Structure formats: structure tokens, C-alpha cells
Amino acid sequence: MKRNNASLIFLFGPTGVGKTALLESYFSEGYSVVNADSKQIYRHLDIGSAKPEPSLVARIPHYLVDILDPWEDFSVGQFVHRADEAVDEIRLQGRIPVVSGGTAFYFKHFLYGLPESPKSSASVRREINALVQENGLTWAHEELAKVDPVSAEKIHQNDTYRITRALEVFRSTGCPLSSFSVPTLPREGLTPLIIGLERDREELSLRIRQRVEQMMEQGLMDEIGSLLAMGATAQWPGMQGIGYREYFTLQESGGFSVEEFKELIVRNSIRYAKRQMTFFRSIGGVSWIHPDDRAQLESLLETYLS
RNA sequence: GCCGCUUUAGCUCAGUUGGUAGAGCAAAGGACUGAAAAUCCUUGUGUCCUCGGUUCAAUUCCGAGAGGCGGCA
Numbered sequence: 001m002k003r004n005n006a007s008l009i010f011l012f013g014p015t016g017v018g019k020t021a022l023l024e025s026y027f028s029e030g031y032s033v034v035n036a037d038s039k040q041i042y043r044h045l046d047i048g049s050a051k052p053e054p055s056l057v058a059r060i061p062h063y064l065v066d067i068l069d070p071w072e073d074f075s076v077g078q079f080v081h082r083a084d085e086a087v088d089e090i091r092l093q094g095r096i097p098v099v100s101g102g103t104a105f106y107f108k109h110f111l112y113g114l115p116e117s118p119k120s121s122a123s124v125r126r127e128i129n130a131l132v133q134e135n136g137l138t139w140a141h142e143e144l145a146k147v148d149p150v151s152a153e154k155i156h157q158n159d160t161y162r163i164t165r166a167l168e169v170f171r172s173t174g175c176p177l178s179s180f181s182v183p184t185l186p187r188e189g190l191t192p193l194i195i196g197l198e199r200d201r202e203e204l205s206l207r208i209r210q211r212v213e214q215m216m217e218q219g220l221m222d223e224i225g226s227l228l229a230m231g232a233t234a235q236w237p238g239m240q241g242i243g244y245r246e247y248f249t250l251q252e253s254g255g256f257s258v259e260e261f262k263e264l265i266v267r268n269s270i271r272y273a274k275r276q277m278t279f280f281r282s283i284g285g286v287s288w289i290h291p292d293d294r295a296q297l298e299s300l301l302e303t304y305l306s
Numbered sequence: 307g308c309c310g311c312u313u314u315a316g317c318u319c320a321g322u323u324g325g326u327a328g329a330g331c332a333a334a335g336g337a338c339u340g341a342a343a344a345u346c347c348u349u350g351u352g353u354c355c356u357c358g359g360u361u362c363a364a365u366u367c368c369g370a371g372a373g374g375c376g377g378c379a
Contacts (some may be wrong), residue, residue: 015343037343038341038342038343038344039343048343049343073341074341075340075341075342076339076340076341076342077340078340079340080340102343103342103343104338104342105338105340105342105344106342108338109339109340114339114340115339115340116339117339117340118340119340120340120341122341125341151339154337155346156337156345156346156347158345158346158347159345159346159347160345160346161341161342161344161345161346162338162339162345162346164341164345165339165340165341165345166339169339169340177339178339180339181339182339183339237341237344240341240342240343240344241343242343243343244343245343267332268343269343272343274334274335275336275337275338275342275343275344276343278335278336278337278338279337279338279342282337282338
């Protein structure tokens with residue numbers, strides 16, 4: 001098997017599809033993994049984020065796992081920069097990088113490159129949030145329409161997140177978000193083998209259910225307990241992850257039963273998996289396979305790497 | 307056994323003074339310009355429990371039967 005210096009593999013799929021197991025059996029020899037999962041970058045989120053076992057990480061070098069504390073901010077921009085560095089380093093070692101994870105947004109921008117728009121500013125965002133809080137979302141959308149009619153047209157009036165971001169960009173640059181161009185083609189020299197993992201709905205739901213059960217057995221509650229002891233709040237970026245956020249949601253609404261907690265995690269995971277699939281399907285050039293289809297996977301690798 | 311209430315979307319229930327029905331939740335589909343496990347959008351045909359009667363027309367009224375809940379025996 002010849003190793004092309006430009007070789008790069010993407011491995012993605014919805015939560016619970018079986019990415020980690022596949023890494024274990026196919027990519028342990030001569031490969032290094034670059035994590036593309038927005039929650040596994042955080043330390044202390046081991047069980048709830050379904051982080052790979054230490055034994056796997058010991059066998060296959062992993063990059064971008066455990067690089068931040070769960071209260072620290074991260075973004076696609078940082079992901080792309082750090083993933084680029086990781087890929088370079090892996091190649092220097094004569095190994096093949098496998099970008100693996102479930103955050104479709106990260107894959108998209110890694111493949112196409114970042115838009116020209118500026119990175120997010122926490123302080124400006126805070127200001128905007130305060131204004132939105134005070135004057136209401138309708139007002140915010142109208143404000144946006146004044147300074148950036150193109151974005152206002154595209155962003156739905158209920159989409160707090162995107163309205164805030166668009167206003168933030170205008171405030172910090174004086175230019176509308178829509179004036180920054182978005183790349184539509186893969187970056188120069190980037191020709192990865194894109195492997196998408198897919199299972200049918202019932203199969204995936206069942207696996208998600210089993211995995212949540214397993215997380216509870218592994219001590220998800222204890223993990224949350226120690227995060228709380230560290231001062232965790234629902235506002236920590238890491239606490240937005242499924243398996244953690246449900247704790248805060250249920251706390252807020254009063255009651256709390258383990259059964260309820262598990263069911264909520266299962267439901268949110270299944271919904272997330274669906275959103276992931278929608279996003280992944282919009283990425284071009286993907287070879288979709290079932291994780292158990294060894295022959296298909298082997299032939300894809302063979303063809304790509306020779 | 308008797309009496310009362312109840313049976314409508316996967317679930318909880320509205321509703322039609324008789325013209326074949328609609329909310330919430332669940333579910334399905336979609337979007338994605340540096341927080342993305344985030345944020346947001348769209349989508350409701352279902353023997354209105356069954357059988358019979360009245361009626362131009364019944365899920366709606368009447369009768370019987372069946373299931374559920376409660377009370378009395």
C-alpha cells in the first residue's frame with residue numbers, strides 16, 4: 001500500500017453509528033485520528049460525549065481530544081486551524097490522518113475552508129444579547145434588515161442565534177455579514193476519501209438507546225456530579241452537550257427521575273442524529289457505507305490509497 | 307350484578323347546536339457564513355370503539371354490544 005502524501009480520510013456519521021469501533025478495527029496501523037467532535041475536545045466530558053477509551057487512544061494517536069476545559073470557548077475556526085496543524089504533523093510522521101467525528105459543521109468548513117467573515121467576539125456578542133433581551137427579537141430582526149437586508153432575508157425572524165451573529169458581525173466590522181464570501185469548492189489540494197457511515201433508523205435508535213443505558217452504567221451521574229463540583233453551569237459550552245444539558249433542563253423544571261433523564265437523552269440523541277444526517281447528506285462526494293460492510297470499506301481504502 | 311362517567315392522530319385531549327375534525331407532545335422532512343451535541347423552518351386521512359335505528363346526511367342524536375375508570379352491592 002503506497003502512501004500518498006496528500007492522503008486524507010474523513011470518517012463521519014451520526015451519533016451512535018459506530019465510528020469508534022471502525023477506527024479500532026481498520027485504522028490502527030499507520031493512521032492517526034483528528035477528532036472532529038465538538039464535545040470530545042473537552043476534558044472531563046468522557047462518558048457523556050462517548051469519548052474513545054484510553055486503550056484506543058493509546059493504540060491510535062488522537063489529536064484534538066481533551067484540549068480544553070468545559071468552560072472554555074471553541075469554534076469552527078479554531079477547529080480548522082488546529083486540524084490543519086494536526087494533519088501536517090501526522091503527515092510529517094509518515095502516517096495517514098483520519099478526520100473522524102460527528103460535527104458536520106466542522107467537516108464542512110475544514111473541506112471548503114472558512115468564510116471570510118470574522119471570528120466571533122464574546123464581548124460584542126454579550127452586548128448584542130443584552131440588546132436583544134431588552135428590545136425583543138422582532139426588533140433585532142428589524143435592525144438587521146436595516147444594516148444587512150440580504151442576511152435578514154435569509155435568516156428566519158425566530159432564529160435568535162443567527163440574528164445575533166449577523167448583528168455581531170456588523171457591529172464589530174461595520175460590514176454586513178452577507179458581504180463576506182463563502183467558499184463553495186473544496187480547498188486547494190484537499191482531496192480526501194470521504195466515508196459516511198449510515199444505518200437505518202430503527203437500527204440507529206436501538207443503538208442509541210443501548211448506548212445511553214451503557215453511559216448510565218459507566219457512571220454518567222457521577223461524571224455530572226464531579227462537573228458540578230467544579231462549578232459547572234448550563235452556560236458552560238461543554239454543558240450544551242447531550243447527556244449533560246438534560247440534567248440542567250430537568251433540574252430547572254423541578255422533578256428528576258433517572259428514567260426521565262435517560263428517555264430525554266435518548267430522544268435528543270435521535271433528533272440530533274437526524275440533523276447530522278441532513279447536514280452530512282448536503283456534503284458532496286461522500287461514499288456512504290454501512291459500518292458492517294467490511295468489503296466495501298476495504299475496497300474504498302484500497303482504491304484511494306493506491 | 308346494578309348505577310354513573312368514558313372510548314376521536316403514536317400519546318394526552320379539544321370539537322362538530324347533525325354537513326366525515328384540530329391542538330399540545332411524539333414523529334417525519336429540511337436549513338446551516340467562526341457558540342453547531344447549538345439555533346431555526348415545514349408537515350396532521352384518522353374505520354372519530356362496533357353493530358343497528360332515525361335522517362337527504364351520523365363521529366355528532368337514539369338503542370344494543372364491547373373495552374376502560376369510578377361508585378354501590
